[in-house]
Amino acid sequence: MGKEQGMNTPYKDLISVIVPVYKVERYLCRCVDSIIAQTYTNLQIILVDDGSPDGSGAICDDYAAKDSRITVIHKKNGGLSDARNAGLVAACGSYIGFVDSDDYIAVDMYEKLYKAIVACNADMSVCNFRYVDENGNNIEERNNALPVKDEVIDGITALTRTLDDKGWYYVTAWNRLYSRKLLQSIYFPDGKLHEDEFTVHRIYSKADKVACVADACYMYVQRGGSIMQTGYGIRNLDAVEALEQRFEFCVNLPEMSDYILRLSQRIYSMLVEAGIKLDMHNAGCRQRYKELKKTYIKQCRQIKKLFTLRQWIIDVAVFEIFPAINMAVFKRL
Template sequence: MPLISIIVAVYNVEKYIDKCLESILAQTFADFELILVDDGSTDRSGNICDSFALEDGRINVIHKENGGLSAARNAGLDIAKGDFIGFIDGDDYIHSEMYRLLYNEITTRNGSIALCEVIRVDNSECDIFSVIDNQQYHVEELSNMDVLERMHDIRGWLYVVACNKLYRKNIFDNLRYPLNRLHEDEFLAHRILFNTSKVVSINVPMYFYLQRDGSIMNVFSIKRLDALHAYSERITFFEEQGLFDLREKVILMMMLEFIHLYFSVAESEPNHKKSLKQYWHMYNKFLVYLLCRNSISVKQKLMFLLFFASPKAYKMVFNYRAKIRGTNFE
């Protein structure tokens, strides 16, 4: 049986999948199975996966109807044989030492999850040299509460995303990714981390996240509103667990995301502006809550009040202040 099951969701990435798979097969840690889930690709992605499978017996290809990233990951989880699970997106790539280091640290330190840093790259070539090549790295052992706090800080995405991690398989015994949702990691991350005994964090950049023009996260879609739904579920979860400080952090994040998405919808999808109405009542409810919290600054309270009174006035003030910084809503 393989020690690690690496699951790659593949959908219309024929330009990038070769580099992704080559980076996995070049791992210095070789005891893995590679599960490629072709999620109904309409280009040559599926054929490329089949070609790689003919050359390496560790590769298992699943061809299925298009169901989205969550369905693809779940399909891989259903057949995974390894004691540990890793996820990679089909247009990204990894350092050759990634799984060796993650495996060594998670087993040596008896962790539930091991994670590394992420580098955002564009379509141009990237030198994948990192500090690991000189063995200059630092490892932290974090409790579940440490990580739950960090996932709501400015670099919280590092703890939310799945692809820079190695998980013990039993974490997913009763968990699967939500179907038909964008921001699938946001829906599941807090549940995974809450039930984690120890997270091993390695300050080594070994996962290369490709930012490309056609990526779903770089094109506005009404499905981006799923982020608000994910935050709403997380607020309820923390409330049920009695974690009220974390609940407050998520409420603040949700309010800021709502404002951002409000203007994104108004400019990119004006016909769907009514889709935000279902979230207005939550904004109003949480506005009252935040106004009563001493931990929220007066500046933030005024910002939320101004948006509630007049989104148009809020935008004018924001753009006026942002001119100096060179950013605005336009």
């Protein structure tokens, strides 16, 4: 693949970049062009056409005909997680990255992330990202005080930051580079919204070192009609389910009591919000909400000693018996 343009030594490690593709005809070229143009050239670019009904699949094939680094997978529609998983099966690289097909990346993103890993023998690296509109214009009000700083932390510290202000910068799958070993036996859950929330704790628990890069190298495009821009509905409960699964994973980890308590309180807030926003006349919404609420109360009983009496009364006891009171209070906050 030639010599590195930004470093003095040849590219030694193959990076597999997985791009799920579905109904993004308007944005796809900008995305793929940004990957092709990377200063780190030793790439395997995997475009996963997830049964896209527009011309996206043909665009993928055109790119593959022009660049030998590009592999195209055509499959029936299975959703974002299924497309990522298909890409993981095909990935050959020592390192793996993800790019969503309506987003794009800085020309030196993978060089910076790779160099950060090599410099400290880390297991993964993570960078900041910027919110941009469909035309690539910076959305200033959403890009203040970017949370990721130049530093090296351990995986558990990274995990605890997922609940901080702007903690989603430590959750998303695409603003980072993974050592292949971290993703062994890791698959994104099919059919779920907030799929990254289901996997991030399992990945961080394997990482001894996480290299953090302050540069905002990933451009997160905000567009109407995308998965994350739709209204509140039953699929938003996937986020609650993900955090409840994370609770089960973390509850027995050493020195995690503070995080577990914060996690429990985050679940509580999300359940109260769901109780306000969900259509409880819908039997499906009502039943799933009831199941998640039951799990939350059961988990709280596991860690009752971590609550103050006031927290226990408000967050658990009252919520179990009179959830409507909590919802009324929440509306006034």
